[in-house]
């Protein structure tokens with residue numbers, strides 16, 4: 378197996394730290410940690426600007442930063458002609474367009490949730506087409522420091538659910554507190570019965586492992602915008 382030089386944007390953040398761990402465990406190199414104010418630990422090199430020469434040695438980019446960093450990061454990463462995975466949530470429609478632009482020249486995967494379980498739940502949501510008369514509600518719970526609400530995962534679930542049942546669903550209910558890594562619950566309710574589907578992330582590793590797997594899968598793909606559905 379060729380050891381890959383992996384560049385992580387948002388390397389000093391919670392997900393960046395987890396990625397550093399997961400990249401080492403998988404036998405690859407946490408080569409370059411891109412940061413804003415706080416220097417990340419555990420990376421061979423660190424940089425806080427895109428002119429740094431080490432950026433040219435990166436084989437795969439993984440971005441878990443914040444919407445404020447996204448525009449510059451996606452444009453800069455695409456210039457190196459290497460695959461890009463981004464899990465940054467809370468990005469705007471205009472920022473999503475930047476993903477399409479980058480995907481014209483390199484393989485790009487953006488997902489609001491990198492876990493296999495959530496990819497599976499999103500697939501299940503299409504089945505609600507058979508009971509579209511029920512009332513629906515999505516709930517999401519996250520740790521007290523999560524900045525965006527509703528979560529990107531809940532937004533994706535809402536889009537998938539609405540397209541399956543052909544009607545609008547009330548806005549997602551968001552709860553912030555404690556150290557919850559991520560809970561998403563979909564309710565389907567009639568007068569006689571209630572169905573709930575719940576996904577719980579038990580740690581951050583699930584997202585970091587999913588992002589790395591997705592990135593490795595992109596290495597054999599051509600330019601284009603991919604989703605977790607294409608990978609798993």
Ligand SMILES: NC(=O)c1ccc[n+]([C@@H]2O[C@H](COP(=O)([O-])OP(=O)(O)OC[C@H]3O[C@@H](n4cnc5c(N)ncnc54)[C@H](OP(=O)(O)O)[C@@H]3O)[C@@H](O)[C@H]2O)c1
Nearest residue numbers: 387389390391392412413414415442446464466489490491
């Ligand atoms: N898709 C998924 O499966 C998934 C799972 C978990 C989290 N997320 C998302 O991933 C993102 C990061 O989550 P987190 O929990 O790791 O957040 P976090 O702990 O707040 O980390 C974000 C990091 O991004 C850094 N950053 C900001 N601007 C930057 C720039 N220009 N260049 C490089 N780094 C920059 C911040 O540095 P400073 O503090 O120095 O500004 C911080 O270290 C969020 O959008 C979150 O919602 C997605």
